[in-house]
Amino acid sequence: MEISYLEWNQGEKPLLLLHGMADNALVWSSLGDYLAANYHIVAPDMRGHGESSKPERDYSFESAIADLETLMDKLGWSAAHIVSHSWTGKLAAIWARQNPKRLRSITLVDPIFIWKMPKFLKLTFPLLYSVLPFLKSMGPxxxxxxxxxxxxxLSQYKNWSSIQQQVFQTGIEQKPDRSWGSKFTIAARDGIFDAVMQVPGFITPIDIPALFIQPEKGVNRQNWQIQPYKTNLKNLTLKKVPGNHWPFLTKPEEFNQTVAEFLAEQK
Structure with missing residues (x-):
């Protein structure tokens, strides 16, 4: 299993940046540059994404976490701060429960699907694939x-900044039939949705320092959506920021400052 990653290696404090479904490591360009002086930052392409390996099966949370711990071991990191977006927000919560000593803090950027999902919802996945905006980037x-x-x-690209253009260009490729499509694979899409459905994010309380970033136009807009995090994250900071589900792409200045302030408070 090969994991591709971007690296900012000016500072010393370990910081791991985890992108969401169908994205790639380049979404963290602005945040990486902003924090580079104080942190040793690594942003991997998660398995099935970008330039990392794309197996036909096994997109479980356990495998994704094992990829990240192997990467940390390679870097010589015993623990790291984690910034996670969307689906990897659930991954971070599961990781914090399973192996808390590896995580110094977790930042959850507009996380999704924190609970175990009812099985009947699997029948709606094909419909979700056709309507979820970020999956429309898959093509063909x-x-x-x-x-x-x-x-x-699409909403994550609406400004069409230079970073957004680079994220798009890095995440797309020409296929053998000459069509164009995302480097994110169908096997990864289906496997991640299955894992998200089957594994609950919270089972027991989590004591690790946590930041919940709530974009004003994100998916977590109601109190009932945020309540599980308030209940289960015992050391929680909640911050609202402008922007949509991708605030690091659409409103990076405010987002970067919010993350920097939280990380600066951690030991």
Missing amino acids: FATYEEAEQKIRQ
């Missing part, structure tokens, strides 16, 4: 130009 597209035109309409 007849040409590169068509891919760019359609992806620029």
Whole structure:
């Protein structure tokens, strides 16, 4: 299993940045640059994404966590601060429960699907695949130009900044049939959804320092959505930021400052 990653190696404090489903490590470019002086930062492409290995099966949380612990061991890190987005927010909560000594803090950026999902919801997954905006980036597209035109309409790319353009260009490839599509694989999509459905994020309280970042136009807008985090994260800071589900792409200045302030408070 090969994990590709970006690295900022100016500072010393270990910091791991985990992207969400269908994204790649480059989404953290702005945050990495912002924090580089004080941290040793690594942003991996999760398995099934970007330039990392893309197995046909095994997208369990256990395997993803094992990938990250192997990477940390390679880097010589006994523990690290974790910033996680969307699906990897649930991964961070599970990791904090299973092996808390590896995590100094967890930052959850608009996390999703924290509970175990009812089995009947699996029947709706094909419908979800067709309507969830971020999965529309998978393609296929007849040409590169068509891919760019359609992806620029998605909410995470609405500013079309230089970083957003780089994220798009890094995450797309031409397929053997000459069409264009995401490097994120269908096997990874299906496997991650299965894992998300089967494994609860919270079983017992978690004491690790945690930051919940709530974008004003994110998916966590109601109190009932945030209550499980307030109940189970015993050392929780909640911060609201502007932007949508991808505040690090759409409102990076405010997002970067929020993360930096929380991390600065940790020992």
